Amino acid sequence: MSAHPVNVRTESDDSPCLLGFNALLLEQALELAAAHVGPTRPRYAGLVGSHLRHVIEHFEALLFPAVTGSVDYDARPRNAALDASPNVARERLHALQAALKATSATSFAEPLQVLGQSGLEGESGFRVSSSLGRELAFVASHTVHHFALLANHCQQQGIPTPEGFGKAPATRAHERAKLKLACV
Numbered sequence: 001m002s003a004h005p006v007n008v009r010t011e012s013d014d015s016p017c018l019l020g021f022n023a024l025l026l027e028q029a030l031e032l033a034a035a036h037v038g039p040t041r042p043r044y045a046g047l048v049g050s051h052l053r054h055v056i057e058h059f060e061a062l063l064f065p066a067v068t069g070s071v072d073y074d075a076r077p078r079n080a081a082l083d084a085s086p087n088v089a090r091e092r093l094h095a096l097q098a099a100l101k102a103t104s105a106t107s108f109a110e111p112l113q114v115l116g117q118s119g120l121e122g123e124s125g126f127r128v129s130s131s132l133g134r135e136l137a138f139v140a141s142h143t144v145h146h147f148a149l150l151a152n153h154c155q156q157q158g159i160p161t162p163e164g165f166g167k168a169p170a171t172r173a174h175e176r177a178k179l180k181l182a183c184v
Contacts, residue, residue: 015105036086053082063099072115108133
């Protein structure tokens, strides 16, 4: 028996769902950055800033590649201004939202080459074949992972986060299923 729900989408119709999920994650990132703007704002630079920078730069590597047809997540700039300023993060997130909105569902199957480093010291390089759809799935999962790392910090600091922040869709579906079983 499969662990996946019955309503798994097929390859031909998954693009709107995946684009929508990525759009929701960018909106959550915007909400988190906005919570750090204002005179009584919590500290942004440090934990929140570095995680949001990391997420933003991964999205940018995919949506604004240095070389068309390839993506290199390891070659990101690690921009200190993005680490330190929620307003810079907000500007970059708005640009990502526009780029994502302009992404065509027909481009999901377009081949991409993913470049990166491997080895414990980054001593080796690799190149693997992928697609825009597959990489959008990766950046979504990667973003949820970083939000999960931030969720407890935000709760402890009284920083508001959106509903479900840092929880994978499968985790939320599992929790709902358990709740339904408990109520029966």
